[in-house]
Amino acid sequence: MNPKLELVFSDEKGKIYNFPGLRPAGMKAGRFFELDVKSMLKLPGSSELFLLPGRCPVGWNDSDKSVSLACDPYNSSQSPVFAVAAFIPPGYTLTHHAAYEEREAKTQLPLFAYGACAFYKGDFYVSAVQVDKGDRHDERFLHMEEVYRGVASYKKLFPKNRLVPHLANCATVNGCANAKNFFLGRMEAPVPISPVCNAQCQGCISLQPDGRDFPATQERIRFVPTAEEIAELVTCHFEREEDPIVSFGQGCEGEPTIQNDVIEKAIRLIRRETSKGLINVNTNASRPDALAKLFDAGLTNVRVSTNSVREPYYSLYYQPKGYSFKEVAASVDVAKKHGGFVSMNYLSMPGFTDSQDEFEAFCDFIEAHQVDMVQWRNLNYDPIRYFRDLKLEGKAQNLLGMDRVIVQVKERFPGLLSGYFNPKKSQMKNKTLT
Numbered sequence: 001m002n003p004k005l006e007l008v009f010s011d012e013k014g015k016i017y018n019f020p021g022l023r024p025a026g027m028k029a030g031r032f033f034e035l036d037v038k039s040m041l042k043l044p045g046s047s048e049l050f051l052l053p054g055r056c057p058v059g060w061n062d063s064d065k066s067v068s069l070a071c072d073p074y075n076s077s078q079s080p081v082f083a084v085a086a087f088i089p090p091g092y093t094l095t096h097h098a099a100y101e102e103r104e105a106k107t108q109l110p111l112f113a114y115g116a117c118a119f120y121k122g123d124f125y126v127s128a129v130q131v132d133k134g135d136r137h138d139e140r141f142l143h144m145e146e147v148y149r150g151v152a153s154y155k156k157l158f159p160k161n162r163l164v165p166h167l168a169n170c171a172t173v174n175g176c177a178n179a180k181n182f183f184l185g186r187m188e189a190p191v192p193i194s195p196v197c198n199a200q201c202q203g204c205i206s207l208q209p210d211g212r213d214f215p216a217t218q219e220r221i222r223f224v225p226t227a228e229e230i231a232e233l234v235t236c237h238f239e240r241e242e243d244p245i246v247s248f249g250q251g252c253e254g255e256p257t258i259q260n261d262v263i264e265k266a267i268r269l270i271r272r273e274t275s276k277g278l279i280n281v282n283t284n285a286s287r288p289d290a291l292a293k294l295f296d297a298g299l300t301n302v303r304v305s306t307n308s309v310r311e312p313y314y315s316l317y318y319q320p321k322g323y324s325f326k327e328v329a330a331s332v333d334v335a336k337k338h339g340g341f342v343s344m345n346y347l348s349m350p351g352f353t354d355s356q357d358e359f360e361a362f363c364d365f366i367e368a369h370q371v372d373m374v375q376w377r378n379l380n381y382d383p384i385r386y387f388r389d390l391k392l393e394g395k396a397q398n399l400l401g402m403d404r405v406i407v408q409v410k411e412r413f414p415g416l417l418s419g420y421f422n423p424k425k426s427q428m429k430n431k432t433l434t
């Protein structure tokens, strides 16, 4: 008999078991799907397995009926068991969520992405596709001893620069890969700049209102650095890395373009010193006029984040204050008009992103606004609550599959880069990520 996928579950202590009595299900929009090992990956290195409190795993029985597993099948004491999900590293995009039923789970899951996982021939598998082979966030290249050495050198070199201790905390306490890269003089350097935002995303990782079930996963920067503080760090980074990039707009801040005067001045200072490197802003793209000024100063790239290109769903998730999706589209046009390179940071949620309607709308958007790249990033948010927030509970239909969507977007737009990380200059020039 051919080996089959086996369901995995966790006991109360977090010990994970495989259970051949059920085939694991995947979940999209609260509905259950059959998983196929051919469209799954061996769990990538640096993945983590999470126990989902108050949630029972769901699998298929031999009659192809979906059933939830409430009690430990290996223990007669009827002790409860919990669903298990895989949290995968950057570069991989989920195609299904872990399948579960909420038992006494009245609280929302914290801000992570919960991939469907299974056990097969002695290994864990996850329902995901690899979209970027870049090693930018690969922990094997982010040696902490060297990071600490970098922190010490930067503190000596720039003792008054407030960004240094901030980024040191990001690198050594919060585990931010971009901050680690900065101290290693490698690839993309992060510059957080804004303590405020003009949106209130349901899954904002840097600020959650009081009363939510979970905290933000990062603390927002509490000061606005000066243009001089920014410029001295960026020019130093540009000297150290051969093909460097610097990005305003990080997980530990609000919306960077609100501080456009400071960014503009910093870009001019940087460009007075060097013409090397890309200068990028990761943004909610709410302020096209501010963006135009940044391009005039020397900005080269912009990465626009969105969960959807359809106004109602954008607004329900982003809760924008004083702007709408029209400004987002206008910002892309501004960037293109200025010769900028535009990436869409497409916050993907299986069951929504792979619906026929969203897929068609996204393709129309790429075509109309001449987008250069799509970054297929997992939206870190409770996969059932998302559909409630978007008023789509029980309505998901015509799902194409995330893997097909990614392939079909590539086929429709052969010149479009498709990946995960902001591209380097050489990748933009060669129009390939390899």
Ligand code: SF4
Pocket: 197, 198, 199, 200, 201, 203, 204, 205, 206, 207, 253, 254, 255, 284, 318
């Ligand atoms: S745009 Fe960014 S900083 Fe602002 S609320 Fe959304 S996730 Fe948070």
